Amino acid sequence: MFDTLTGSVSSVLSKIRGKKVITEKEVTDSLLLIKEALLKADVSYDVAQVFIEEAKKYALGQERIETVNADEQFIASVHKTLVNLIGSEDKGLKLEPIEKTSVVLLFGLQGSGKTTSAAKLARYYKSKRRVMLVGLDVHRPAAMEQLRVLADSIGVHSYIDTKEKKAYKILKKALVSAKKEMCNLVIVDTAGRLEIDDEMMLELRRIQNTVKVHDKILVVDSTIGQSLFDVASSFKNAIGIDGVLLTKFDSDVKGGAALSLKYATGSDVRFIGTGEHTEDLDEFDAERFASRILGMGDIVKLVAKAQEAISQKEAEEMLQKVIENNFDFNDFLLQIDASNKMGGITKIMDMMPNMPSNIDKSLIDKQERQIKQFKAIIQSMTKKERLSLFPLNNSRKMRIANGSGTNMYEINQLIKQFDMVKNMLGSKNKMANLMKNMEGMGLSMDDLNKLM
Numbered sequence: 001m002f003d004t005l006t007g008s009v010s011s012v013l014s015k016i017r018g019k020k021v022i023t024e025k026e027v028t029d030s031l032l033l034i035k036e037a038l039l040k041a042d043v044s045y046d047v048a049q050v051f052i053e054e055a056k057k058y059a060l061g062q063e064r065i066e067t068v069n070a071d072e073q074f075i076a077s078v079h080k081t082l083v084n085l086i087g088s089e090d091k092g093l094k095l096e097p098i099e100k101t102s103v104v105l106l107f108g109l110q111g112s113g114k115t116t117s118a119a120k121l122a123r124y125y126k127s128k129r130r131v132m133l134v135g136l137d138v139h140r141p142a143a144m145e146q147l148r149v150l151a152d153s154i155g156v157h158s159y160i161d162t163k164e165k166k167a168y169k170i171l172k173k174a175l176v177s178a179k180k181e182m183c184n185l186v187i188v189d190t191a192g193r194l195e196i197d198d199e200m201m202l203e204l205r206r207i208q209n210t211v212k213v214h215d216k217i218l219v220v221d222s223t224i225g226q227s228l229f230d231v232a233s234s235f236k237n238a239i240g241i242d243g244v245l246l247t248k249f250d251s252d253v254k255g256g257a258a259l260s261l262k263y264a265t266g267s268d269v270r271f272i273g274t275g276e277h278t279e280d281l282d283e284f285d286a287e288r289f290a291s292r293i294l295g296m297g298d299i300v301k302l303v304a305k306a307q308e309a310i311s312q313k314e315a316e317e318m319l320q321k322v323i324e325n326n327f328d329f330n331d332f333l334l335q336i337d338a339s340n341k342m343g344g345i346t347k348i349m350d351m352m353p354n355m356p357s358n359i360d361k362s363l364i365d366k367q368e369r370q371i372k373q374f375k376a377i378i379q380s381m382t383k384k385e386r387l388s389l390f391p392l393n394n395s396r397k398m399r400i401a402n403g404s405g406t407n408m409y410e411i412n413q414l415i416k417q418f419d420m421v422k423n424m425l426g427s428k429n430k431m432a433n434l435m436k437n438m439e440g441m442g443l444s445m446d447d448l449n450k451l452m
């Protein structure tokens with residue numbers, strides 16, 4: 001994601017890094033280069049201009065802090081300016097207290113991801129609220145069905161009416177049904193158009209005049225490019241925008257929309273869609289996003305994920321086993337699972353700071369395949385074999401290879417890595433090493449290590 005932008009911004013910053021003193025010219029030149037990178041990332045000229053002016057004011061206007069290096073202070077200024085520009089003070093949906101019913105309206109262009117996002121939000125909130133999804137796409141009955149299927153799959157209520165042609169009438173009836181079902185969060189999916197048209201806006205206005213809407217969320221495809229400004233201003237004029245949900249963040253190579261939305265809509269990006277599945281939704285975090293653009297990586301997320309993937313207790317138990325020389329294939333499997341839980345190597349790399357953008361993807365694919373293979377191999381072992389009480393002879397290896405659809409070479413590879421991890425774990429009696437052993441599975445966890 002945004003490899004080019006991150007690459008060019010970090011190369012500008014790398015020229016500054018290590019400097020004790022930075023001249024005004026160096027500040028201006030660096031900011032101009034960053035501006036160029038922003039423009040290439042499809043950020044509008046206005047936004048890029050605002051960024052450079054603010055950053056300059058901030059960087060030059062600040063008093064020199066003696067204890068902080070000039071380079072760090074400058075990078076911090078750029079970071080702060082970016083965060084202000086992107087802005088995300090508002091997080092999540094703006095909801096009424098739970099005893100009241102909150103109505104959230106999703107709107108946007110055709111194919112921007114409204115229906116999918118409605119389902120994602122329902123899933124996100126279903127543990128906190130009783131959710132009902134309402135389909136108002138009166139122009140395409142299939143779209144309503146799509147919403148119902150999604151609602152069923154995540155286990156929330158839904159209300160559709162494929163016969164009624166007036167969207168606002170469906171919503172009125174849906175709210176009655178929501179009361180009956182005691183749903184306190186109604187998420188409304190509306191129809192989209194290829195372009196903004198009057199009929200679409202009229203329909204939205206009618207909806208808004210019929211019921212009290214508590215949160216109006218514009219759904220925007222992050223690959224939209226410069227037309228973002230027209231879209232935002234039309235919806236803003238017609239019904240107003242409280243917040244933005246940015247979809248297809250996973251396929252956003254430029255980052256322009258994410259950078260410009262606050263400026264274009266005056267509202268914060270509250271959520272980002274990161275894939276096609278209903279679980280692929282995150283609250284947007286401007287600090288992290290800015291860090292990523294500056295090549296500082298998404299360290300916060302990486303650490304949180306690592307902690308989630310392997311609990312402290314599991315880690316300590318594993319360490320104890322190594323000390324007692326009982327580390328077995330079951331433990332190894334647990335670690336493989338932990339790396340899977342973190343989203344696989346590709347996602348981990350994406351979160352790491354200063355990762356070169358030209359990493360050989362085929363190599364990563366190969367390593368991910370190998371991890372899957374290792375899992376299959378261990379799962380084909382007998383209970384005793386998994387305990388690693390004796391060396392595996394050739395006939396056992398053959399049997400395991402047949403069972404897991406692998407071959408002798410791959411089994412030997414696994415044993416080699418297993419031994420490596422075991423030795424590494426045993427070498428230093430430290431929790432930090434536990435994370436490091438992931439290197440044995442092809443992960444570079446150096447940065448994580450420093451933090452643990």
Ligand SMILES: Nc1nc2c(ncn2[C@@H]2O[C@H](COP(=O)(O)OP(=O)(O)OP(=O)(O)O)[C@@H](O)[C@H]2O)c(=O)[nH]1
Nearest residue numbers: 110111112113114115116192247248273274275276
């Ligand atoms: N990769 C990716 N795909 C997404 C995301 N959100 C939605 N999609 C895909 O985008 C396409 C359109 O999504 P929909 O939810 O049907 O869009 P919509 O705005 O409801 O479309 P209309 O009802 O036709 O206006 C589908 O193929 C979705 O799977 C996302 O965050 N990432």
Ligand SMILES: [Mg+2]
Nearest residue numbers: 114115137143
């Ligand atoms: Mg739809």
